[in-house]
Amino acid sequence: MNDASSLLLRKQLKELSKSPHEYFSAGLVDDSNIYEWDILIIPPVGTLYEGGFFKARMSFPKNYPEMPPTLRFLSDMWHPNVYPDGRVCISILHPPGDDKYGYEQASERWLPVHTVETIMLSVISMLSDPNDESPANIDAAKEWRESFDMFKKRVGRIVRRSAEDM
Template sequence: MSQKRIAKELAELTESPPEGITVELADEANLYEWKVYMDGPEGSPYQKGKFLVKLSLPTGYPFKPPTVSFATRIYHPNITNDEKGSMCLGMLRADEWKPSSKISAVLQFARQLLSEPMPDDAIEGRIADQYNNDNNRYREIAREWTRKHAMAE
């Protein structure tokens, strides 16, 4: 059941990807590991950046949520700013995940988060404080990290 659903969702995402998102398998032989390229949304400090996002699907998908992490380092309140790049998304928590949710919705939500961080649900408290209290500095550092880590030379 899960392989059929994953293959169908992959085909849909490849044929008509959401704006600013490109999807491919990390390894042709493994349906459960995806590489997602996400363009930084216009008007955000991530604009002009291209971020590599790893999506791992559990064998229990769609009954268990996928894991989404940024392979490209990013300065963001909802994404750990270490090499893991773990993402804090409410809809990906086991208790909030719905089997009817689709991967495209997860990816669109993740990209939306780049435009509109959710500091109240932050994984990086210091960045969330900065986002709330010194937004100009937050944007400046986020742009700097985007230039450094997410832009093709």
């Protein structure tokens, strides 16, 4: 067990519980494992996902913060930047360094200064403003671009379902 990473994660969890955030809450899946967090995302008013309560799981590697955690929606999610299996695809969760495809600059990718809060703020921003240039879910990106009304209807259904599952 990497003491530095577990200490850092305990500190971040403590800070989040002392001053909760309006758009998400975080807690441990199991008190004996600091590396697995349950996240509840409450998207801002004015976004398509407003009114929803989306469950997600953040899994940290033992070498955090050198390497990024992964974030996966456990609730259904229809979004261009979320894979069909729920994994979130945003630049700051990509490993540090240069992108082998040349799409992202190293400065856009994971940096050890990121915290759970900065990650979650990026995810909330992603919900409001998808990047359909580099989609994780091709079908959602296509619907976002070509049939926005259908996209909105589908998102409305998952928002209602997420609220009912609470």
